[in-house]
Amino acid sequence: MGASSSKSTVDNPELYATPLPAGAPNDTPQAHWKSYDYVIVGGGTAGCVLASRLSEDPHVTVLVLEAGPSHEGQLMSRMPLGFSKLLQSECDWDYETTSQPGMDGRSLSWARGKMLGGTSGLNALVYHRADPQGKALARSHSSRGGEGWGYDTMQKYFTKSETVVSDPHAPVDTAAHGRSGRWKVHSFPITTISTRFIEAAERVGIPRKPDLTTAEGTVGAGPFMTFIDERGERTSAAAAYLTAEVLRRPNLTVAVKAVAEQILFTSAGEGAEPRAAGVRVAAARGGPQFGVAAAREVVLAAGAIASPQLLMLSGVGPAAHLSALGIRVVRDAPHVGQHLSEHVNSGSMIFRAKQGMTLDALNRPLTAISALVRWLVTGGGPMSVPPTEAALFVRSDDDRLPYAREGEAPTPTAVNSSGPAAPDLEVVFCPMTIIRVNTGFLVPPSDVEGVTIGAILLHPESNGAITLRSASAWDKPLIDANYLRSENDMNVLVKGMRLVLRLAQTEPLASCFQPYAHDAQDGFDPYWATKVDPDTVTDEELKTLVRANAQSAWHPTCTVRMGTDPATSAVDPELRVHGVAGLRVVDASVFPAQVSGHTCAVVIALAERAADLIAGRVTV
Numbered sequence: 001m002g003a004s005s006s007k008s009t010v011d012n013p014e015l016y017a018t019p020l021p022a023g024a025p026n027d028t029p030q031a032h033w034k035s036y037d038y039v040i041v042g043g044g045t046a047g048c049v050l051a052s053r054l055s056e057d058p059h060v061t062v063l064v065l066e067a068g069p070s071h072e073g074q075l076m077s078r079m080p081l082g083f084s085k086l087l088q089s090e091c092d093w094d095y096e097t098t099s100q101p102g103m104d105g106r107s108l109s110w111a112r113g114k115m116l117g118g119t120s121g122l123n124a125l126v127y128h129r130a131d132p133q134g135k136a137l138a139r140s141h142s143s144r145g146g147e148g149w150g151y152d153t154m155q156k157y158f159t160k161s162e163t164v165v166s167d168p169h170a171p172v173d174t175a176a177h178g179r180s181g182r183w184k185v186h187s188f189p190i191t192t193i194s195t196r197f198i199e200a201a202e203r204v205g206i207p208r209k210p211d212l213t214t215a216e217g218t219v220g221a222g223p224f225m226t227f228i229d230e231r232g233e234r235t236s237a238a239a240a241y242l243t244a245e246v247l248r249r250p251n252l253t254v255a256v257k258a259v260a261e262q263i264l265f266t267s268a269g270e271g272a273e274p275r276a277a278g279v280r281v282a283a284a285r286g287g288p289q290f291g292v293a294a295a296r297e298v299v300l301a302a303g304a305i306a307s308p309q310l311l312m313l314s315g316v317g318p319a320a321h322l323s324a325l326g327i328r329v330v331r332d333a334p335h336v337g338q339h340l341s342e343h344v345n346s347g348s349m350i351f352r353a354k355q356g357m358t359l360d361a362l363n364r365p366l367t368a369i370s371a372l373v374r375w376l377v378t379g380g381g382p383m384s385v386p387p388t389e390a391a392l393f394v395r396s397d398d399d400r401l402p403y404a405r406e407g408e409a410p411t412p413t414a415v416n417s418s419g420p421a422a423p424d425l426e427v428v429f430c431p432m433t434i435i436r437v438n439t440g441f442l443v444p445p446s447d448v449e450g451v452t453i454g455a456i457l458l459h460p461e462s463n464g465a466i467t468l469r470s471a472s473a474w475d476k477p478l479i480d481a482n483y484l485r486s487e488n489d490m491n492v493l494v495k496g497m498r499l500v501l502r503l504a505q506t507e508p509l510a511s512c513f514q515p516y517a518h519d520a521q522d523g524f525d526p527y528w529a530t531k532v533d534p535d536t537v538t539d540e541e542l543k544t545l546v547r548a549n550a551q552s553a554w555h556p557t558c559t560v561r562m563g564t565d566p567a568t569s570a571v572d573p574e575l576r577v578h579g580v581a582g583l584r585v586v587d588a589s590v591f592p593a594q595v596s597g598h599t600c601a602v603v604i605a606l607a608e609r610a611a612d613l614i615a616g617r618v619t620v
Ligand SMILES: Cc1cc2nc3c(=O)[nH]c(=O)nc-3n(C[C@H](O)[C@H](O)[C@H](O)COP(=O)(O)OP(=O)(O)OC[C@H]3O[C@@H](n4cnc5c(N)ncnc54)[C@H](O)[C@@H]3O)c2cc1C
Pocket: 041, 042, 043, 044, 045, 046, 047, 065, 066, 067, 068, 110, 111, 112, 113, 114, 115, 116, 117, 118, 119, 120, 122, 123, 124, 125, 126, 127, 128, 258, 259, 260, 261, 301, 302, 303, 304, 306, 310, 473, 554, 555, 556, 586, 587, 588, 589, 598, 599, 600, 601, 603
């Protein structure tokens, strides 16, 4: 265990927590423990926002417990195009799903950030808001909706969170955005080939949208915005919200390499709600344990996988499951860990591009080194852009779009999104070769350039679950995404793939590509999409390709979902865990339903509002 602490964070538990006796159960908070008003478990995307906002009040004390290291010094996190290098590093939890029957029995790797800033420190830097037609975090047509979390409310917090910078070469209307928030968000000039993708989308009938994030809605095709600052560095939630000035606050303690093992409860007697009053923490598996007390609240912000895991480890979860593992049940909460909703990516559809049109030159070591040096010196160049530059959002029931073979009618699909104009399909465009396989990424060939396109199912009907593997916080939980068990999910994704194949044959994108004769190696051909013709391939053949190649889109949500009724949800609309006192959950796990887009900005806005709720500045 390191005995040091940096000027801004602390990694020695003796400096912020109370040592606990070895070999004792250590499951009841004690009066002599070091105490804080708020103990935030997880210094990730939501956790950094909460820490920053709650500690604005100098009269309250705040402790953050983050399992991973500080974001400071993580070069690959700061450098936008370094993102893939962080996967399967010390900054990634590197989870894996159980074998997925809907995907030929494959287990898929699931990245999650493990550092200050959490997943916002290793994600793909796409800034995107929920679609207004998707009602943001409220589902008006459903009794389990997040009351008070509609788009109008969320929009205030999207705006509060950001300072938008409009690049003169890629202008956006700044009136639709915030201009004094902590999070730096900006538009950026995209490569020519990404522009051609947008133009091809227009040709097939998808309207062009200069900004995919406004209250006008997301249906359309356009460039993404990103969270990179004027120095060309990623603005993770840590970089944005835990600045040096914030970290110097005397009422804020930020602990890193601090793994919360259990939330601890006190009881006021028979019939009274148990109260979350502390957390047990350790720096290493089997190492010394420490306790901290929470005078006001424990706020769980450990993300859509670890938050339900920690709740269950602490006795809040489905009683039968906990009892089977010998965990004392504090509160039978059947919805904890359930309703896991994840966007599904069709898998990398890679098309060979003409030389010089993509960012693939960076696969050559000399080019990469010179780009790295340029970024280090100037903050500019190809390392300062996000990997995904453009996208389109559509509905699978829009029969004007080319979802079928020429002359055939498209397969009817039900749109599972919550608004009449909300999209259920996204297509993302990356001007580089990204070969994703079950275990991570493969290094692309250095002499061939390509682009990577993926169709994403935004509103899957098939939901999965997080359950415990064991009663230890040091064992990863079981993640069953239950991918593509619904026929409708599969049919929507197949339509998305056919749209991608059609776009690849549509000008002005088509003439950027060239044929590529590539043989499969060990049964896997990363360039399979180049050989598929949208006019001859059958739906059954596309389904076979989906089962073999589809991947996680990295947006798990809903595993501690909010709602007014404890019979159908795990937290109430103020994010308080049903049936226990002093405990809230604030992260992607509380989404009442999946959103029609990327999740990071939604989590940041959610945490901004949660901070106001916790501090009593607003009510639902
Ligand atoms: C590879 C990848 C790319 C993505 N790309 C995008 C994108 O481009 N745009 C977008 O909008 N979204 C993207 N996402 C999704 C988005 O980043 C996440 O949905 C969002 O950041 C989740 O925020 P969170 O606060 O719920 O969880 P996190 O940010 O994951 O925070 C949870 C924190 O809790 C900590 N923690 C967990 N367990 C413990 C414990 N026991 N004790 C202490 N600390 C603990 C973790 O280390 C972590 O720091 C991407 C995700 C991934 C994985």
